[in-house]
Amino acid sequence: MATNFVRKNWKALVSTVLILPVLYMVATAKMPHKQYPGREKVVFWHRWGGYWEKVVQRIVDRFNASQNDYEVVPMFTTGQGSETKFMLSTIGGDPPDVMSMGSDSLPSIASGGLLTDLETLMTPAEREYFHRVPYDAIRRTGQYRGKTYGITIGADLMGYYVNCQQLREIGYDPDKPPKTFEELVELGKKLTKRDKNGNIIRLGLNVDDLATQAIAWGGGFYDRDTNKLTMNTPANLACLKALAEQRQWVGFENASRFWSSQNTGSSTGAWPFIPGAVSITYDGQWRVDEIHRAKPDMDYRIWPIIPPAGGKPLAGLLGGNFMIIPTSAKNKKGAFEFLKFWSGVTHPERAAECFVAGGWIPLSPDVANAPAYQKFIKENPQFQTFIDILSGPNCQSKPSVGYLQYYLDQINRAQGTGLRGSKSPEDALKDLEKTVNTELKKRKELGFDD
Amino acid sequence: MKHKLRENLTGYLFISPWLIGFLIFTLYPFCRSFYLSLTRYTIISEPKFIGLANYKMMLFDDELFWKSLWVTVRYALVSVPLVLVVGVGLALLLNINVKGMTIFPTIFYLPSIVPVVATTSIFMWILNPQVGLVNRVLALFGVVGPAWLTDPKWTPWTLIFMAIWGAGGSMVIYLAGLKDIPIYLYEAATLDGASAIQKTRVITLPMLTPVIFFNLVMGVINTFQYFTQAFMISKGSGGPEDSTLFYALYMFQRSWKYLDMGYGSAMAWALFVIVVVCTTVIFRSQRRWVHYGH
Numbered sequence: 001m002a003t004n005f006v007r008k009n010w011k012a013l014v015s016t017v018l019i020l021p022v023l024y025m026v027a028t029a030k031m032p033h034k035q036y037p038g039r040e041k042v043v044f045w046h047r048w049g050g051y052w053e054k055v056v057q058r059i060v061d062r063f064n065a066s067q068n069d070y071e072v073v074p075m076f077t078t079g080q081g082s083e084t085k086f087m088l089s090t091i092g093g094d095p096p097d098v099m100s101m102g103s104d105s106l107p108s109i110a111s112g113g114l115l116t117d118l119e120t121l122m123t124p125a126e127r128e129y130f131h132r133v134p135y136d137a138i139r140r141t142g143q144y145r146g147k148t149y150g151i152t153i154g155a156d157l158m159g160y161y162v163n164c165q166q167l168r169e170i171g172y173d174p175d176k177p178p179k180t181f182e183e184l185v186e187l188g189k190k191l192t193k194r195d196k197n198g199n200i201i202r203l204g205l206n207v208d209d210l211a212t213q214a215i216a217w218g219g220g221f222y223d224r225d226t227n228k229l230t231m232n233t234p235a236n237l238a239c240l241k242a243l244a245e246q247r248q249w250v251g252f253e254n255a256s257r258f259w260s261s262q263n264t265g266s267s268t269g270a271w272p273f274i275p276g277a278v279s280i281t282y283d284g285q286w287r288v289d290e291i292h293r294a295k296p297d298m299d300y301r302i303w304p305i306i307p308p309a310g311g312k313p314l315a316g317l318l319g320g321n322f323m324i325i326p327t328s329a330k331n332k333k334g335a336f337e338f339l340k341f342w343s344g345v346t347h348p349e350r351a352a353e354c355f356v357a358g359g360w361i362p363l364s365p366d367v368a369n370a371p372a373y374q375k376f377i378k379e380n381p382q383f384q385t386f387i388d389i390l391s392g393p394n395c396q397s398k399p400s401v402g403y404l405q406y407y408l409d410q411i412n413r414a415q416g417t418g419l420r421g422s423k424s425p426e427d428a429l430k431d432l433e434k435t436v437n438t439e440l441k442k443r444k445e446l447g448f449d450d
Numbered sequence: 451m452k453h454k455l456r457e458n459l460t461g462y463l464f465i466s467p468w469l470i471g472f473l474i475f476t477l478y479p480f481c482r483s484f485y486l487s488l489t490r491y492t493i494i495s496e497p498k499f500i501g502l503a504n505y506k507m508m509l510f511d512d513e514l515f516w517k518s519l520w521v522t523v524r525y526a527l528v529s530v531p532l533v534l535v536v537g538v539g540l541a542l543l544l545n546i547n548v549k550g551m552t553i554f555p556t557i558f559y560l561p562s563i564v565p566v567v568a569t570t571s572i573f574m575w576i577l578n579p580q581v582g583l584v585n586r587v588l589a590l591f592g593v594v595g596p597a598w599l600t601d602p603k604w605t606p607w608t609l610i611f612m613a614i615w616g617a618g619g620s621m622v623i624y625l626a627g628l629k630d631i632p633i634y635l636y637e638a639a640t641l642d643g644a645s646a647i648q649k650t651r652v653i654t655l656p657m658l659t660p661v662i663f664f665n666l667v668m669g670v671i672n673t674f675q676y677f678t679q680a681f682m683i684s685k686g687s688g689g690p691e692d693s694t695l696f697y698a699l700y701m702f703q704r705s706w707k708y709l710d711m712g713y714g715s716a717m718a719w720a721l722f723v724i725v726v727v728c729t730t731v732i733f734r735s736q737r738r739w740v741h742y743g744h
Contacts, residue, residue: 084706108709112494256600261580406708442507446490
């Protein structure tokens with residue numbers, strides 16, 4: 001009987017024997033598993049891969065060792081599309097308990113009601129502290145319509161990275177930043193080197209980011225007081241004109257060719273500033289840690305955004321990683337404990353150790369002044385520039401609107417056409433205003449309430 | 451009668467795995483997407499019926515809709531015929547009976563089995579304006595190569611170049627079609643004193659038209675769904691200056707980046723209509739140029 005069965009079904013049996021181990025391997029491979037039985041599980045999604053994944057793991061390990069109630073299980077979800085995965089997991093009924101999300105996606109997801117108002121999880125004392133102490137721009141970036149949906153665990157700011165050796169070679173003191181943007185442009189011209197065909201072999205100054213730079217010109221693309229978008233304004237136009245003139249001198253195609261020949265990937269040491277291919281480059285604070293690891297003895301400075309004559313100093317537009325808790329999270333309490341541990345809503349001294357692990361912008365002056373953070377700044381004095389920007393009056397948060405991603409994309413499009421010269425800066429901003437207003441009209445007609 | 455019914459039931463039972471999959475994963479989403487195109491739907495909230503508003507916006511108020519359609523149509527108009535001609539040309543060359551010729555179909559087919567992502571990554575390096583192989587070779591002849599990936603005038607040509615590189619995929623089908631042409635037609639033509647060019651014009655190409663027709667239809671459909679290469683080259687933005695903003699890429703942006711799934715569904719249905727119209731036109735035209743039978 002059994003022999004007959006085997007004879008009749010031998011193909012199916014062989015297939016099962018072969019497939020089962022494969023299924024087992026697939027099912028168990030890289031699945032995060034609990035190390036502390038008996039504790040409540042907190043699933044944490046984040047977007048840091050490679051080297052950074054280990055940094056995150058160390059922070060998680062510290063949290064898990066610091067208490068006996070919860071076990072955070074981290075999962076890396078690739079940056080691009082992580083928000084889509086989050087939405088699908090939420091709709092599918094299996095969201096993470098806590099997630100590190102890009103701040104640009106936060107308003108649109110919050111507007112859909114998928115995120116927990118984090119203040120509802122705070123004690124009155126925590127709420128009072130949260131409204132009093134953290135940096136304004138950071139707190140506002142995590143808010144949508146007055147409610148707090150995200151708290152930073154690593155915000156981003158931009159500044160100019162300056163190669164001291166190359167500046168000294170042309171007789172310029174890197175400790176005395178140019179006073180105006182015009183001076184900066186002239187300095188960039190002196191530092192640029194070309195080959196006999198006119199190809200750039202060293203770029204003196206790399207600058208873009210209209211959305212942020214415009215703040216230094218006294219403009220910007222959002223007026224928080226009136227909750228209005230501001231696009232085609234004299235200040236924004238002056239900024240785009242200045243950036244376009246600078247790019248015109250470099251040559252848009254020349255610059256594009258130069259950049260495409262550089263490895264601009266995110267791997268440490270691949271950044272063109274480190275080997276000296278760019279003398280002054282506009283980039284984010286995360287590069288400090290990269291330089292520290294790739295070329296610790298590099299002599300460099302970080303200058304804040306240089307405004308034009310009469311412009312606003314220490315301009316900044318905040319973005320970055322914000323921790324959210326889905327409304328349908330299974331373990332909100334555990335998630336919030338982890339969020340507090342990392343962000344420093346309570347125990348800023350302890351949180352400072354998390355922020356310095358990755359060289360991240362802190363939530364509050366309390367974190368920045370904590371011994372661990374001060375030690376980090378002593379070791380990387382250039383980082384102080386970002387803290388100065390953050391503490392200044394011209395550090396802004398991005399528009400708190402549900403269509404933020406669309407708006408930022410359109411600003412980038414306007415910048416692209418303006419810098420390339422295919423449209424005049426005037427036309428680029430006029431078109432931006434027209435396109436965005438048409439979209440807003442459309443959204444209003446379709447009943448979007450964002 | 452009973453036997454017939456049982457036979458039918460058995461038949462349906464056998465095809466039920468496919469049938470269930472089709473109903474759940476194809477037909478239902480197909481119908482559902484039409485309903486969604488009539489709604490305001492952000493994925494994360496319940497769809498709200500808004501009638502034809504998405505279609506109205508798309509046709510009358512969205513400059514990028516028309517731009518993306520034009521980018522796609524322009525690419526289709528150039529790449530589909532070009533890939534077709536290259537594919538047929540290669541097949542004709544490889545159909546010659548010369549020693550060692552069997553290796554070439556494999557070589558030309560290889561690009562088709564390389565994942566698109568890998569191919570695009572390699573092309574991005576080969577076409578790098580400053581350190582890429584193509585511009586380095588051009589430089590040997592004193593030619594300053596263009597910025598293939600960053601100049602909006604050149605990016606469409608870069609993508610067409612990549613499409614031609616993959617022409618080996620259709621070439622294999624043409625080659626199979628060539629092998630299918632009865633030898634006696636050539637023998638008769640030879641007896642009549644026809645030259646090689648005459649044989650190609652009067653026998654080979656007409657006999658190959660059913661295969662050309664098939665590749666044309668598939669080429670047009672695939673072109674309207676063109677996405678991966680444009681997404682990689684522009685890092686998802688459709689730049690520079692919207693020159694790689696293909697229809698499918700813009701639809702993706704609208705649906706997943708801006709969370710406007712209702713609008714994305716309307717775009718998908720517009721795409722469906724466009725593809726149906728194009729395919730119908732090609733099908734209608736086949737009576738004039740496709741030769742079936744001997």
